[in-house]
Amino acid sequence: MSKSAAKRLLPKVPDLPGASRRQQYSQSTKRALVEAALEQFSERGYAATSLDAIVAQAAVTKGALYHHFTGKQALFEAVFERIESEAAADIAASVKGVKDPWEKSLVGLRAFLEVVQQPTYRRIVMQEGPAVLGYERFREQEERTSFAIVLDVVHGVLATGAWELDQPMVETFSRIFFGALASAGESVSGAEDAEAASARVEAAIGFLLLGLRKLIDDGVAFADPVGDKS
Amino acid sequence: MSKSAAKRLLPKVPDLPGASRRQQYSQSTKRALVEAALEQFSERGYAATSLDAIVAQAAVTKGALYHHFTGKQALFEAVFERIESEAAADIAASVKGVKDPWEKSLVGLRAFLEVVQQPTYRRIVMQEGPAVLGYERFREQEERTSFAIVLDVVHGVLATGAWELDQPMVETFSRIFFGALASAGESVSGAEDAEAASARVEAAIGFLLLGLRKLIDDGVAFADPVGDKS
């Protein structure tokens, strides 16, 4: 056995023009690790994926992994953040130009149902996410991405009412819709006819939104059990 | 070291009067294993609890564990089923006598919010469940317990409408409400003031149900995008 056999295969072309060669190489291996982990985690799941398999696919060793990340969970978190931010960007882009709150909610709903049908998003974010990160960290991540969009949309819808809701009450409504979307999304991606299932979800949530709108348009008051309503 | 030191401490009193002593002892150790696992899993989580810790608390060895269960996951599944069935029984009992579908939904909502505040249920069923069992097996379990109740309640509510919905459409509505309940429940159990959070959730979902009722009472038609409506 020679000193060190066949390592350092040629890295990607420099993608950070302002950085030194060392930094470019470093970023390259880090990206390779995240991509390999993303593939393995989404295929086999977190627990069933070994670090050896990840570093083998990334063509590095565990030394490199532990140089860039503090451990397996941190690597997962990097994967999670990437998937989540991409998905949130997709949804945010779709509702970008829409002005009317009710139409905005429907457009956002469709975009979310699109995202949640991606196997990778489903597995990494919705399935493994809460268990691997712990519910607290999972929620912190979502708070800044997907949930923030839902919060924005729901706030817009509820603001069409004559009465005002305080922040906790808007968040409660958003949590409810967020959970509904998540569960509905899972049922869509798990269905044999995803097209039909997606249409059903859209119709059902649309109907709920219609009911909400009717209450608001008819001037039905919402009784906040906690907040002080002036 | 003597041959076998201090084993076989006196088991529980016979709890299966019709069974033989062997079967009683066997059931006793099996129950001890499930109870120890329940405690450990709900405190430390699935991945962080070792089988050694479980068998130590149950005062048996791994031989006993692998005699009764095929592995760690099967043991978790036993714990899961127990928690789930107890919770479902609680909720089912609360909505038992209620006739009016709308009141039934509100009563069931309160019962579910009660259940979901139990740390054990939250951790075992909602957090670790999907990841450990896999989403498919998780869903199979829920299908027979909690979700079945939601399905029943939602079916009752939707049946007050003039139009009829086919089974997939009712299931879609139920999935949506189930997800909403789950997410809302988590936000309740994670809140610092659980009382206020619970009241908010109840008000919000109650408002959504009120909107649904208004649509139905006003005779607004629901357009099923898939099912053939005669």
Place this chain on the structure above:
DNA sequence: TCACTCACATACCGTTGGTACGTACTCACA
């Protein structure tokens, strides 16, 4: 060019889930 540092590679460790096998106890049947 030369010391220094960063980005890894290598070798190793403790713990874990799981297995193979031995053994004490129970129970039907003589």
Place this chain on the structure above:
DNA sequence: TGTGAGTACGTACCAACGGTATGTGAGTGA
């Protein structure tokens, strides 16, 4: 009341895994 068989475990062990300590060569700034 023995006695063989089978059950219900206990004991010893293994392979695989996540993680760590340490070595090392290429890249960088002087």
